[in-house]
Amino acid sequence: xxxxxxxxxxxxxxxxxxxxxxxxxxxxxxxxxxxxxxxxxxxxxxxxxxxxxxxxxxxxxxxxxxxxxxxxxxxxxxxxxxxxxxxxxxxxxxxxxxxxxxxxxxxxxxxxxxxxxxxxxxxxxxxxxxxxxxxxxxxxxxxxxxxxxxxxxxxxxxxxxxxxxxxxxxxxxxxxxxxxxxxxxxxxxxxxxxxxxxxxxxxxxxxxxxxxxxxxxxxxxxxxxxxxxxxxxxxxxxxxxxxxxxxxxxxxxxxxxxxxxxxxxxxxxxxxxxxxxxxxxxxxxxxxxxxxxxxxxxxxxxxxxxxxxxxxxxxxxxxxxxxxxxxxxxxxxxxxxxxxxxxxxxxxxxxxxxxxxxxxxxxxxxxxxxxxxxxxxxxxxxxxxxxxxxxxxxxxxxxxxxxxxxxxxxxxxxxxxxxxxxxxxxxxxxxxxxxxxxxxxxxxxxxxxxxxxxxxxxxxxxxxxxxxxxxxxxxxxxxxxxxxxxxxxxxxxxxxxxxxxxxxxxxxxxxxxxxxxxxxxxxxxxxxxxxxxxxxxxxxxxxxxxxxxxxxxxxxxxxxxxxxxxxxxxxxxxxxxxxxxxxxxxxxxxxxxxxxxxxxxxxxxxxxxxxxxxxxxxxxxxxxxxx
DNA sequence: ACGGATCGAACA
DNA sequence: TTGTTCGAT
Ligand SMILES: Nc1ccn([C@H]2C[C@H](O)[C@@H](COP(=O)(O)OP(=O)(O)OP(=O)(O)O)O2)c(=O)n1
Ligand SMILES: [Mg+2]
Ligand SMILES: [Mg+2]
Numbered sequence: 262x263x264x265x266x267x268x269x270x271x272x273x274x275x276x277x278x279x280x281x282x283x284x285x286x287x288x289x290x291x292x293x294x295x296x297x298x299x300x301x302x303x304x305x306x307x308x309x310x311x312x313x314x315x316x317x318x319x320x321x322x323x324x325x326x327x328x329x330x331x332x333x334x335x336x337x338x339x340x341x342x343x344x345x346x347x348x349x350x351x352x353x354x355x356x357x358x359x360x361x362x363x364x365x366x367x368x369x370x371x372x373x374x375x376x377x378x379x380x381x382x383x384x385x386x387x388x389x390x391x392x393x394x395x396x397x398x399x400x401x402x403x404x405x406x407x408x409x410x411x412x413x414x415x416x417x418x419x420x421x422x423x424x425x426x427x428x429x430x431x432x433x434x435x436x437x438x439x440x441x442x443x444x445x446x447x448x449x450x451x452x453x454x455x456x457x458x459x460x461x462x463x464x465x466x467x468x469x470x471x472x473x474x475x476x477x478x479x480x481x482x483x484x485x486x487x488x489x490x491x492x493x494x495x496x497x498x499x500x501x502x503x504x505x506x507x508x509x510x511x512x513x514x515x516x517x518x519x520x521x522x523x524x525x526x527x528x529x530x531x532x533x534x535x536x537x538x539x540x541x542x543x544x545x546x547x548x549x550x551x552x553x554x555x556x557x558x559x560x561x562x563x564x565x566x567x568x569x570x571x572x573x574x575x576x577x578x579x580x581x582x583x584x585x586x587x588x589x590x591x592x593x594x595x596x597x598x599x600x601x602x603x604x605x606x607x608x609x610x611x612x613x614x615x616x617x618x619x620x621x622x623x624x625x626x627x628x629x630x631x632x633x634x635x636x637x638x639x640x641x642x643x644x645x646x647x648x649x650x651x652x653x654x655x656x657x658x659x660x661x662x663x664x665x666x667x668x669x670x671x672x673x674x675x676x677x678x679x680x681x682x683x684x685x686x687x688x689x690x691x692x693x694x695x696x697x698x699x700x701x702x703x704x705x706x707x708x709x710x711x712x713x714x715x716x717x718x719x720x721x722x723x724x725x726x727x728x729x730x731x732x733x734x735x736x737x738x739x740x741x742x743x744x745x746x747x748x749x750x751x752x753x754x755x756x757x758x759x760x761x762x763x764x765x766x767x768x769x770x771x772x773x774x775x776x777x778x779x780x781x782x783x784x785x786x787x788x789x790x791x792x793x794x795x796x797x798x799x800x801x802x803x804x805x806x807x808x809x810x811x812x813x814x815x816x817x818x819x820x821x822x823x824x825x826x827x828x829x830x831x832x833x834x835x836x837x838x839x840x841x842x843x844x845x846x847x848x849x850x851x852x853x854x855x856x857x858x859x860x861x862x863x864x865x866x867x868x869x870x871x872x873x874x875x876x877x878x879x880x881x882x883x884x885x886x887x888x
Numbered sequence: 889a890c891g892g893a894t895c896g897a898a899c900a
Numbered sequence: 901t902t903g904t905t906c907g908a909t
Contacts, residue, residue, distance in 0.1 A: 572895070
C-alpha cells in the first residue's frame with residue numbers, strides 16, 4: 262500500500278542529530294563541577310594515561326584530539342580533566358553511554374520516523390510533520406518562530422553582513438520555493454526537539470536539516486556545538502564543489518583514496534566530470550551509480566524506523582605482551598565477556614521484548630613459532646541459548662572449533678590478541694500470537710530460560726530447530742524465520758520444496774528493502790566450471806588478487822545465461838544479474854511460481870536502485886541445471 | 889605490535 | 901545462509 266515517494270527531486274525533510282562531545286557530556290552530567298572545563302574521556306589509564314575517545318570543545322581549543330594519549334593531552338592542555346571510562350569485569354563498560362543515548366532517542370523519535378545511526382546520532386524523517394506545519398501553522402511572523410530556529414545556519418545565504426537578519430528573512434519569505442518552506446518547517450521542529458533534549462537530559466546537540474540523509478549528515482557537522490545547519494537545494498552544488506571527498510560519509514577510507522589517487526578527484530564536485538558508465542566500470546555497478554548520484558547531491562537512502570541496535574557485542578584486545586597464551590586465560594576472559602553480553606541481551610529482552618538468536622565469536626591470534634606471525638582466526642557462530650552458563654559454554658566451543666581450524670594439524674604455540682562475542686538476529690517478540698499463549702502466565706524471560714534448560718543434547722551447536730519452535734515468534738507476516746542455520750552446501754542439496762521456500766522468503770525480504778539491482782542465480786550443483794566474470798576490477802587492494810576467475814572455460818547452463826548479461830559470478834556458484842540486463846522474454850520460461858517473484862523484484866529494483874547504494878540479491882535455487 | 893570498543897552493511 | 905571486509909563513531 263505505502264508507495265515510496267519518487268523522491269527524485271528530493272522533497273523529503275530529513276534531519277541528522279548528533280550529540281556534542283557525547284561521552285564528555287555524559288561524564289559532565291555525572292560530575293557537574295567539570296562543566297566548562299577542558300575535559301576528555303579516556304579508557305584505560307594505566308598505559309600512557311589511556312587513550313582519549315571524546316574531547317570537550319574547551320579542550321579542542323588547545324589542540325587536544327581524539328586518539329591522543331592522556332599524557333599527550335596533558336602536554337598541550339595542562340589543565341585538562343581526564344575522566345576514565347568505567348571498567349567492569351576487566352574491560353571498558355560503555356553501558357552508561359548507551360543508556361544516555363537511549364534517553365536522547367526517546368525524545369528525538371517523537372516527531373517522525375527515527376533511525377539510530379550510532380550511539381550518539383539519529384536520522385529523522387520529518388516530511389510529514391513539516392508538511393503539516395506548512396499547512397496549519399506556516400511560519401509567517403518572526404514572533405511565532407522559535408528563537409533557536411532563527412539561529413540556524415542557512416547554507417548559501419549571501420553571507421557577509423548581518424547573517425542574523427538574512428536568516429530571519431529566509432524563514433518567513435513568502436516567495437520561497439516549496440522545498441525551502443518545508444526545510445524551514447523542519448528546522449523549527451528540530452530546534453524544538455533540541456530544546457526538549459536539553460531540558461530533559463541536559464545534553465546539547467547539533468543538527469543538519471536537508472532533503473536527504475547524506476546532506477543532513479554533512480550539515481550537522483558544519484556548525485558545532487549546539488547549533489543547526491540548513492541545506493537548501495540551491496546551495497548543494499557549491500557545497501559539494503568545494504567538499505574534499507574524504508569528508509563525505511563512506512568516502513573516508515580506501516574508496517576515497519582511490520578516487521583521489523586513481524581518478525584525481527579531490528572534491529565531490531570533481532566527480533561530475535565522469536559518466537555514470539565510467540564510474541561503474543571502475544568501481545562496480547552499484548558503487549558507480551552511487552558515486553554519480555552523490556556528486557549531484559542525490560541520495561534516496563531512506564530513514565529506517567529503527568531506534569534499537571541490531572546486535573550487541575563486546576570484546577577486548579590483548580596487545581603485545583598481554584596476548585593470551587593458555588586455554589585457561591582465554592576461557593577466563595571469554596567468561597567475562599559472556600557475563601556482560603548475557604546481562605545486555607537480558608536487559609534488551611526485559612525492556613524491549615526482543616530475543617537474540619545467534620551467538621558469534623571473533624578472535625585474532627598468531628602462532629608464536631613463525632617469524633611472520635600472520636593472523637587469521639575464523640569467526641564462528643551458533644544458536645544463542647539464554648543464560649550466562651549456556652553462553653559461556655557455547656562461546657568456548659566456538660573458540661575451540663575456531664582454534665582447531667586456525668592451527669591446522671600441527672598444534673603449535675599460539676597467542677590470542679583479541680576476543681569478541683556478539684549477539685545478533687535480534688527479533689521482536691509479538692505480543693499477541695499462539696506463541697504467547699504457549700507461554701501463558703510466564704514472563705518471556707523465564708520461558709526462554711526453561712527452553713534452554715530442558716537440556717538440549719550436548720552436541721555441537723548446529724541447528725536451531727528447537728530454538729526456533731520455542732522462541733521465534735509466530736509470523737505476523739507470512740515469512741518464515743530461520744533463527745540459525747548453516748549454509749546449504751551442494752552435496753547437501755535441499756529438496757525442491759525447500760528451495761522454493763527459500764526463494765520466496767528471500768525475495769520478500771529484499772522487496773521490503775525497496776531496492777535492488779542484482780539477480781542472484783544459483784545453479785545448485787556443478788562446482789567444477791569456472792565462468793566468465795565481467796565484473797569490474799576491484800578498487801580495493803584487498804580484493805585484488807583474490808579474484809581467481811577471469812576467463813570463460815565453459816558456457817553457462819542453458820537458460821541461465823539467456824536471462825541476461827552476467828554481472829558477476831560469485832564464489833558460491835551463483836551468478837548475479839543486473840535488473841536492466843534481464844531479457845523479459847526469458848522470464849516466461851522460468852517456473853510459474855518464480856515468474857511473479859522475479860518480475861516483482863525487477864520492478865522494485867528499477868524503481869529504487871539509482872538512489873541508494875548497495876544491492877538486493879534475489880536468490881534462486883534451481884532444482885537442477887536445466888530448470 | 890598499544891588506535892579500543894562497538895555497530896551496520898556489502899560482499900563473497 | 902555463514903564468514904569476511906569495509907567504514908563509521
Ligand atoms: N573513534 C571513536 C569515535 C567516537 N566514539 C564515541 C565517543 C564519542 O563521544 C561518541 C560520539 O562520537 P562523535 O564522532 O559524534 O564525536 P563526539 O560526539 O565526541 O564529538 P562531536 O561533538 O564532534 O560529535 O562515540 C568512540 O568511542 N570512538
Ligand atoms: Mg557527536
Ligand atoms: Mg556521532
